[in-house]
Amino acid sequence: xxxxxxxxxxxxxxxxxxxxxxxxxxxxxxxxxxxxxxxxxxxxxxxxxxxxxxxxxxxxxxxxxxxxxxxxxxxxxxxxxxxxxxxxxxxxxxxxxxxxxxxxxxxxxxxxxxxxxxxxxxxxxxxxxxxxxxxxxxxxxxxxxxxxxxxxxxxxxxxxxxxxxxxxxxxxxxxxxxxxxxxxxxxxxxxxxxxxxxxxxxxxxxxxxxxxxxxxxxxxxxxxxxxxxxxxxxxxxxxxxxxxxxxx
Amino acid sequence: xxxxxxxxxxxxxxxxxxxxxxxxxxxxxxxxxxxxxxxxxxxxxxxxxxxxxxxxxxxxxxxxxxxxxxxxxxxxxxxxxxxxxxxxxxxxxxxxxxxxxxxxxxxxxxxxxxxxxxxxxxxxxxxxxxxxxxxxxxxxxxxxxxxxxxxxxxxxxxxxxxxxxxxxxxxxxxxxxxxxxxxxxxxxxxxxxxxxxxxxxxxxxxxxxxxxxxxxxxxxxxxxxxxxxxxxxxxxxxxxxxxxxxxxxxxxxxxxxxxxxxxxxxxxxxxxxxxxxxxxxxxxxxxxxxxxxxxxxxxxxxxxxxxxxxxxxxxxxxxxxxxxxxxxxxxxxxxxx
Ligand SMILES: Nc1ncnc2c1ncn2[C@@H]1O[C@H](COP(=O)(O)OP(=O)(O)OP(=O)(O)O)[C@@H](O)[C@H]1O
Ligand SMILES: [Mg+2]
Numbered sequence: 001x002x003x004x005x006x007x008x009x010x011x012x013x014x015x016x017x018x019x020x021x022x023x024x025x026x027x028x029x030x031x032x033x034x035x036x037x038x039x040x041x042x043x044x045x046x047x048x049x050x051x052x053x054x055x056x057x058x059x060x061x062x063x064x065x066x067x068x069x070x071x072x073x074x075x076x077x078x079x080x081x082x083x084x085x086x087x088x089x090x091x092x093x094x095x096x097x098x099x100x101x102x103x104x105x106x107x108x109x110x111x112x113x114x115x116x117x118x119x120x121x122x123x124x125x126x127x128x129x130x131x132x133x134x135x136x137x138x139x140x141x142x143x144x145x146x147x148x149x150x151x152x153x154x155x156x157x158x159x160x161x162x163x164x165x166x167x168x169x170x171x172x173x174x175x176x177x178x179x180x181x182x183x184x185x186x187x188x189x190x191x192x193x194x195x196x197x198x199x200x201x202x203x204x205x206x207x208x209x210x211x212x213x214x215x216x217x218x219x220x221x222x223x224x225x226x227x228x229x230x231x232x233x234x235x236x237x238x239x240x241x242x243x244x245x246x247x248x
Numbered sequence: 249x250x251x252x253x254x255x256x257x258x259x260x261x262x263x264x265x266x267x268x269x270x271x272x273x274x275x276x277x278x279x280x281x282x283x284x285x286x287x288x289x290x291x292x293x294x295x296x297x298x299x300x301x302x303x304x305x306x307x308x309x310x311x312x313x314x315x316x317x318x319x320x321x322x323x324x325x326x327x328x329x330x331x332x333x334x335x336x337x338x339x340x341x342x343x344x345x346x347x348x349x350x351x352x353x354x355x356x357x358x359x360x361x362x363x364x365x366x367x368x369x370x371x372x373x374x375x376x377x378x379x380x381x382x383x384x385x386x387x388x389x390x391x392x393x394x395x396x397x398x399x400x401x402x403x404x405x406x407x408x409x410x411x412x413x414x415x416x417x418x419x420x421x422x423x424x425x426x427x428x429x430x431x432x433x434x435x436x437x438x439x440x441x442x443x444x445x446x447x448x449x450x451x452x453x454x455x456x457x458x459x460x461x462x463x464x465x466x467x468x469x470x471x472x473x474x475x476x477x478x479x480x481x482x483x484x485x486x487x488x489x490x491x492x493x494x495x496x497x498x499x500x501x502x503x504x505x506x507x508x509x510x511x512x513x514x515x516x517x518x519x520x521x522x523x524x525x526x527x528x529x530x531x532x533x534x535x536x537x538x539x540x541x542x543x544x545x546x547x548x549x550x551x552x553x554x555x556x557x558x559x560x561x562x563x564x565x566x567x568x569x570x571x572x573x574x575x576x577x578x579x580x581x582x583x584x585x
Contacts, residue, residue, distance in 0.1 A: 076472065081472065094467055095460040095468065095530075096464060098460060108472070109456060121451055
């Protein structure tokens with residue numbers, strides 16, 4: 001990324017404490033337009049904590065987030081989404097008792113009128129729109145069933161589909177491939193390429209170095225809540241990243 | 249991510265279908281059994297007489313009004329143990345207001361003010377429930393158990409430890425009148441509320457968020473749903489419906505009583521559970537709850553009708569609760585949970 005380009009998203013001095021535990025310590029990062037930034041680090045390194053400070057799930061104890069150079073104060077998931085920041089969480093965050101359409105539209109349901117005056121949820125639109133999104137992901141499943149009856153990969157697709165439907169400018173994915181079989185992992189990797197080519201900026205968290213090198217332009221490594229290093233993907237290799245992760 | 253979910257085998261799809269409509273079947277079965285029994289043992293019809301139908305429906309009114317609110321609360325993963333005494337609190341409040349205005353205002357206005365006061369005081373109790381649970385993170389079971397005691401105490405204090413007689417003819421008409429001599433007014437009121445609650449739960453964002461919160465509170469939060477405000481709303485709604493039950497009680501018995509809803513709580517929860525709601529949250533329907541309430545009313549009225557000792561009612565209702573949960577579990581194990 002050229003140095004004079006403005007990051008679409010930037011964090012300066014982000015810290016997060018849980019009681020006495022410093023989960024994140026003065027971390028800076030930049031995400032450039034159309035870039036895939038991979039976030040690597042051991043279990044408990046603070047990867048999820050960092051992205052939660054951006055997505056509105058946590059308030060950082062210190063530090064500021066900038067969107068296109070302007071400081072933003074994100075206090076809720078709702079707010080992050082109005083800025084075009086969509087997040088797919090490690091633990092998915094689907095209401096598994098509801099169907100696919102309901103999940104894609106959760107919190108932003110389209111309404112229609114019953115008998116011409118009585119407002120009601122537009123389930124038809126929710127179903128057809130989510131069918132369309134899943135089609136573009138080449139996911140085929142029945143849409144009228146509760147999400148709990150879907151496979152892990154299909155659930156992941158629903159979560160991704162939700163972010164895509166709402167036209168994320170910044171897409172944050174916390175271990176989107178962790179629960180998946182190999183073919184599904186490939187599909188997610190393909191999907192990330194496709195989104196990137198559409199100009200979406202992506203933060204991608206993974207423990208899988210193969211996936212990381214398959215998608216990332218840049219790799220940021222966290223260790224015990226601190227930034228351990230940052231490399232361009234084409235200038236580094238797995239060994240170096242692992243060294244940064246474990247330290248020493 | 250291309251695999252489609254395997255279709256259920258035909259045997260399990262039968263279980264699925266029966267599981268889905270078993271409460272309807274069970275209600276029909278009960279009615280048939282009581283009908284045959286009544287005809288064989290004393291040559292009378294059980295169901296095909298206006299009096300029986302009215303009695304069953306009137307017996308359904310109070311537990312159903314509580315069960316409707318509980319359906320929402322339970323779907324959202326909560327419980328409200330205080331509603332029984334919210335009924336009493338509202339009943340006594342309505343009675344006191346009507347009595348104190350009796351000489352100064354026309355009966356209709358006295359009743360209207362009594363109703364408003366009863367609903368308001370109940371909503372305050374519901375608001376406290378909601379704040380305890382949503383804001384102070386007290387488990388619903390504990391918070392509403394505390395409010396059970398508080399509502400009870402306040403209701404008895406307002407009633408000065410006795411029942412509060414009301415001589416307001418409009419009030420009495422509300423509880424005892426009927427439309428065209430066929431549909432008792434309390435039944436009509438309940439029917440209207442059932443339709444509204446069905447609409448709210450199945451067609452509005454409020455209903456959708458109730459399911460979402462019960463299914464995955466964190467997911468709801470992350471989707472931008474104001475879980476705290478919604479939860480408070482659920483307990484206020486439940487209390488307001490309990491107040492309607494209290495107002496109807498006051499009309500029917502022309503008196504306010506602190507214990508007006510005391511015995512109804514368990515039947516109301518039973519109706520929700522028999523109707524297919526899960527006490528773990530995320531599932532339930534208004535129609536199911538209505539069937540559940542009807543099943544209980546038919547059992548209770550039917551057993552009296554065929555001269556079985558009333559104590560067997562408890563056993564029968566208890567057995568049906570357990571049965572309904574078993575049916576639900578086997579359905580779930582087929583569908584996969
Ligand atoms: N809500 C919380 N309350 C207290 N401590 C927390 C909380 N969330 C995370 N932590 C702690 O903060 C540290 C960083 O956690 P985080 O979830 O960010 O790690 P991670 O890098 O995402 O790990 P993983 O790869 O296992 O997902 C851990 O030590 C964790 O125990
Ligand atoms: Mg994590």
